[in-house]
Amino acid sequence: MVDDTDVLLKEKRIFKPNEIILGKAIIKDWEEEIEKGKDYVNYWADKAEQFTWFKKPEKTLDDSNKPFFKWYVGGKINLAYNAVDRWIETDKRNQVAILYVNERGEEEKLTYYELYRKVNKFANALKNLGVKKGDKVSVYLPMCPELIISLLACTKLGAIHSVVYSGLSVMALVERVNDAEAKILITSDGTYRRGKVIDLKNVADEAMLQCSSVETVIVVKHTGTSIQTSDLSGKEVFFDTLMEGEPAEFEAEEMDAEDTLFLLYTSGSTGKPKGVVHTTAGYMVGVATTLRNVFNIHDGDLWWCTADVGWITGHSYVIYGPLLLGSTTLVYEGAPDYPDPGAWWNIVEKYGVTKFYTAPTAIRHLMRYGKKYPKKYNLSSLKILGTVGEPINPEAWIWYHKNIGREQCPIMDTWWQTETGSYMISPLPVTPLKPGSATRSLPGIEADVVDRDGKPVPLGKGGHLVIKNPWPSMLRTLYKDEDRYINTYWKEIPGCVYAAGDIARKDEDGYFWIQGRSDDVLKIAGHRIGTSEVESAFVSHPAVAEAAVIGKSDPIKGEVIKAFLILREGYNLDTKLIEELKKHVRHELGPVAVLGAIKQVDSLPKTRSGKIMRRVLRARELGEDLGDTSTLEE
Numbered sequence: 001m002v003d004d005t006d007v008l009l010k011e012k013r014i015f016k017p018n019e020i021i022l023g024k025a026i027i028k029d030w031e032e033e034i035e036k037g038k039d040y041v042n043y044w045a046d047k048a049e050q051f052t053w054f055k056k057p058e059k060t061l062d063d064s065n066k067p068f069f070k071w072y073v074g075g076k077i078n079l080a081y082n083a084v085d086r087w088i089e090t091d092k093r094n095q096v097a098i099l100y101v102n103e104r105g106e107e108e109k110l111t112y113y114e115l116y117r118k119v120n121k122f123a124n125a126l127k128n129l130g131v132k133k134g135d136k137v138s139v140y141l142p143m144c145p146e147l148i149i150s151l152l153a154c155t156k157l158g159a160i161h162s163v164v165y166s167g168l169s170v171m172a173l174v175e176r177v178n179d180a181e182a183k184i185l186i187t188s189d190g191t192y193r194r195g196k197v198i199d200l201k202n203v204a205d206e207a208m209l210q211c212s213s214v215e216t217v218i219v220v221k222h223t224g225t226s227i228q229t230s231d232l233s234g235k236e237v238f239f240d241t242l243m244e245g246e247p248a249e250f251e252a253e254e255m256d257a258e259d260t261l262f263l264l265y266t267s268g269s270t271g272k273p274k275g276v277v278h279t280t281a282g283y284m285v286g287v288a289t290t291l292r293n294v295f296n297i298h299d300g301d302l303w304w305c306t307a308d309v310g311w312i313t314g315h316s317y318v319i320y321g322p323l324l325l326g327s328t329t330l331v332y333e334g335a336p337d338y339p340d341p342g343a344w345w346n347i348v349e350k351y352g353v354t355k356f357y358t359a360p361t362a363i364r365h366l367m368r369y370g371k372k373y374p375k376k377y378n379l380s381s382l383k384i385l386g387t388v389g390e391p392i393n394p395e396a397w398i399w400y401h402k403n404i405g406r407e408q409c410p411i412m413d414t415w416w417q418t419e420t421g422s423y424m425i426s427p428l429p430v431t432p433l434k435p436g437s438a439t440r441s442l443p444g445i446e447a448d449v450v451d452r453d454g455k456p457v458p459l460g461k462g463g464h465l466v467i468k469n470p471w472p473s474m475l476r477t478l479y480k481d482e483d484r485y486i487n488t489y490w491k492e493i494p495g496c497v498y499a500a501g502d503i504a505r506k507d508e509d510g511y512f513w514i515q516g517r518s519d520d521v522l523k524i525a526g527h528r529i530g531t532s533e534v535e536s537a538f539v540s541h542p543a544v545a546e547a548a549v550i551g552k553s554d555p556i557k558g559e560v561i562k563a564f565l566i567l568r569e570g571y572n573l574d575t576k577l578i579e580e581l582k583k584h585v586r587h588e589l590g591p592v593a594v595l596g597a598i599k600q601v602d603s604l605p606k607t608r609s610g611k612i613m614r615r616v617l618r619a620r621e622l623g624e625d626l627g628d629t630s631t632l633e634e
């Protein structure tokens, strides 16, 4: 592989959009729109006009109780109504809303009208199970139409969904279901991955032994494995059985603008995962506005975001964003390189995808197989490309631009987080691009790079990435943990600004260059995993007394886990134990926890108060300067 810095040195070009892109741009003048966005309250008030409200808001922003901001105060609205029902009355009624495709080449299309009927039937079914507004429903499903139907049905009746990524495993599922006190779990028999069927039901079964709040488990027969009705326990029921005979009409619940829409757990640097709380109206305004503006979504587009709905990208930009815009969203289940590394490009050609959004790790992975795979396919339907999840190295950017975008498609490098709900820093299609930079904050958002005291750092210098004004799709709190919400996001930097937990710098044009996390959160193949979660998985094995993990850079996955373990008496880190530990962590956390190396140590660097100093391990590993170690005990 060519060295990044090498490419960077040679690649100083600025990429400007062509006439076709400019002609179709929803926002023609970037600077002017940013100017407009400075009056952010009015800017976001205006963006709320696109929806059908049961009752219009009385006030756009209530910031009287910082950092507990409220948006669209007094408004009544329903997201599912706006994402589905609203289109039934229009020409979009028979347009495909969901195009589900899997790695076996199977497809299922649901028009807006068909989706509407299914969502209503399932909402009725949930209601019959006693699910009411405000109840929590955990969802542990692969990418499949029933996943989308489930989330929309919850939203329609006002239940709060909490999706757990299907690549996570028992420990992670138990923790998330119990924290949410979910009444219902929706799962499936399995999922397709690289030609195999992966069993999800056995994970759910094992988890349910420890989840007493769950009254009913709904099982989607997705892969058609051999589970029969007679195999189900008393509290289990098949999705299809529940839908039978249910009416295809359901009146949308009138939700308050600030009613909770969903919980989504994400990893922090310490302790258990955080239940990020998103509310109804602000989230809708944020995702719909940003998707439309950043990707120029027009009628006739076929939008494909490859993210899994288990993460925020899937919530905002596989489901809610595209449906709120009345677009067609392609939902893909499978690996990027199965049956061969041309699988994705085959789909782009076959269905005529126009806007394509993926993660740098996937690009680097596919890049490894060479350009002969994309060359085999006609990719001329593509108009705009995008990336998310981690910084994109310029080498991958250029490869994507040349081989997938045929040098015709601008690349939208979108920076945002589970907590932000929607894009924060991102170009628009008209923006001059620099490979590796997410450019500037979007109109209506004001990001900056500051030091620990909240003072802006000089251009070119690294600092903490902050957002200075509240925005509609921001998280409202952490579920059952207001203190952690305040301390994590609003106390790190003085001045009541949102601290993102990322390190960044700004260049002479005010473009942001995101450098990575400032805390102990790992980004493995774009997936956010907390070091403490991995450490608890390790110490739940009888051989491990103490564990500390750090991220080690990896050319494809961005980061993989390197673990330092203190073993209990009588254990030795031989090949057999290494294999067993890898299996154990995978069983507890799931395949997302990609282990690079395991090292046995006699002690771990700790502060006097007993906190592991992963920074020290990292510095040692990378041969870096240790920095301030005055609080170091050992």
Ligand code: WTA
Pocket: 266, 311, 312, 313, 387, 388, 389, 390, 391, 392, 413, 414, 415, 416, 417, 418, 419, 438, 500, 501, 502, 514, 516, 517, 523, 526, 527, 528
């Ligand atoms: C990182 C994913 C650089 C960042 C939507 C952030 C990025 C974390 C980018 C959030 C980008 C996301 N360039 N880094 N375009 N997008 N990140 O919550 O470190 O899974 O804080 O949300 O991903 O990860 P999360």
